[in-house]
Amino acid sequence: MDIKKLEAWYESNHRKLLFRETSDPYKIWVSEIMLQQTQVETVLPFFKSFIKKYPTVERLAKTDQETLKKDVEGLGYYRRFKYMLLAAKQIVDKNSGFPSKYQDVLALPGVGKYTAGAIMSIAYNEPYSALDGNVIRVLSRYLNLNDDFRVEKNKKNLDQINQEIIESARPRIYTQSLMELGALICRPKNPKCEICPLNEHCIAYELNIQETLPVMAKLKDKKEFNYITLKLYDKNDQIVLRKRTESLLEGMYEYPQFESESIFDVISTLESNGVVIDVINKEMNYKHIFTHQIWYMKVFEARLLKGKDLSWMMVDKEKIKQLPMAVAHRKIK
DNA sequence: AATCCGGGGTT
DNA sequence: AACCCAGGATT
Incomplete structure (x- = not known):
């Protein structure tokens, strides 16, 4: 050398x-x-x-x-x-x-x-x-x-x-x-x-x-997930966030999201848990690529009418930017 | 040894 | 859209 x-x-x-x-x-x-x-x-x-x-x-x-x-x-x-x-x-x-x-x-x-x-x-x-x-x-x-x-x-x-x-x-x-x-x-x-x-x-x-060179074996394919992601507002116009407990993005905040392709399925699943939402409008589709996963997110704006999940917290809209949030959700506008 | 952890860049 | 890059911990 x-x-x-x-x-x-x-x-x-x-x-x-x-x-x-x-x-x-x-x-x-x-x-x-x-x-x-x-x-x-x-x-x-x-x-x-x-x-x-x-x-x-x-x-x-x-x-x-x-x-x-x-x-x-x-x-x-x-x-x-x-x-x-x-x-x-x-x-x-x-x-x-x-x-x-x-x-x-x-x-x-x-x-x-x-x-x-x-x-x-x-x-x-x-x-x-x-x-x-x-x-x-x-x-x-x-x-x-x-x-x-x-x-x-x-x-x-x-x-x-x-x-x-x-x-x-x-x-x-x-x-x-x-x-x-x-x-x-x-x-x-x-x-x-x-x-x-x-x-x-x-x-x-x-x-x-x-x-x-160097020779590197190919990585395995990414697993794909479909989510319905909610920008959910309560009666006080605060937005619902959830602090992740999963090992992926642990401790980061996110909009509530559900592994599903249908907003109607999400609505009925929530209702069976005593949570009633009113969907205002469909916003955008987002895609986020991680190393081993791809998230396809369909984002809906909705109003929370009744009930709540224990993991949810209500946050003033302006406070969102002060909380740690993964890029996958930070980029949702 | 295989799998789980983000995000950005280039082509 | 399809490709590239790449340490540490856990299992």
Whole structure:
């Protein structure tokens, strides 16, 4: 591996990212949790306001799950922030600062092998492999590895290789340079191999098969759901919301919705539970795509005439925007 | 080892 | 519309 060329490339070409202007392990940790499955550009504004509001782990530990969910609304995978708050409380309870040993970092809720390696190498400059999607792409091309990297065993092998490399590199620079190279040069499509600092010994480039790597098994098809979604107003013109308890979007608020294709079925189901609604008009159809699901939502405006579900809460229309709500419903107008 | 967790981007 | 991207926890 041309580590010297790679690190030199990084030092003169990397983006100036707000969360890389520090080696405060707390801030590195926050950024790495946000960056899980999420693009840099998406994370930046969230990180900025988050650190302004929660400059220290002590300040973060004092907040509550619902406030935190609202702070990160739109980032997705909200469970990671549930774990983030649990971890912050653990750290503050122990009163020994942000952990600095690999095993202690790895033991934090929501921190796996990648995130622990990223924190150790970027914040503490210690040689621990951080194998994310970018690094997998760069190394699989450089070494021409045809393994399916959705298979855990293959990731583990590559992680071992990366561990050996980082032990003779400058960890803080090395980890960031591989990720930056993956984002800017060694991109999934149209990689800029001509200007890549690793092109001299990149096997995939030599064979011109760089775009076929890395091999990733196809994900299974998404499951589709049809919902009747209600913008339901009570007599005081307040709107009915429900706080989700399901593991999907847990703790986020939503308009009441029912798995059905027919508003008439929903009306009769509600009536058999003592709830009477008067449908005013059909609004729009919405589609929302998750990783494993697609929601087709038929939205109706309705008036609540009688009864209510125990899980419902009445909210002033203007207050909706203050509550954490998934994009799937936030986009309903 | 397989499945569950969002959301945004590109083609 | 169809494709791409991708860590951690749970089971």
